[in-house]
Amino acid sequence: MKKETMETKCVLTDAPVLDDCHITIEFGYGSDKDMITYTLSPVSDEVGLHVLETLSQMSHKNIEKFGKCMMSEEWGPTNQELKRRQKGEWGYNG
Numbered sequence: 001m002k003k004e005t006m007e008t009k010c011v012l013t014d015a016p017v018l019d020d021c022h023i024t025i026e027f028g029y030g031s032d033k034d035m036i037t038y039t040l041s042p043v044s045d046e047v048g049l050h051v052l053e054t055l056s057q058m059s060h061k062n063i064e065k066f067g068k069c070m071m072s073e074e075w076g077p078t079n080q081e082l083k084r085r086q087k088g089e090w091g092y093n094g
Contacts (some may be wrong), residue, residue: 010044021048 010017022041027033040047056063 008042010047011040012047014044015044015046017042020045023048023051059063066072 008017008019009015021043022039023043024040026036027036029035052063060065
């Protein structure tokens, strides 16, 4: 029996990935990189986490506040979200 292998590789490190992470950096009009967009896709989870860590260190801010969980948009609300909505509909604030 043939062993399955991951054929997709990180565009930066050539490490195998499962479509882990995608990075897009857009420079606007008038910037040093005038209207250039960099799309790095896919990159390994390790690369994505390293980029977030670097941005956090540069800014001295919690980078997580800029994140948005896309799970409910992709697959519908989580059980916690459904419970919170239901409680709100029933008039519970807790």
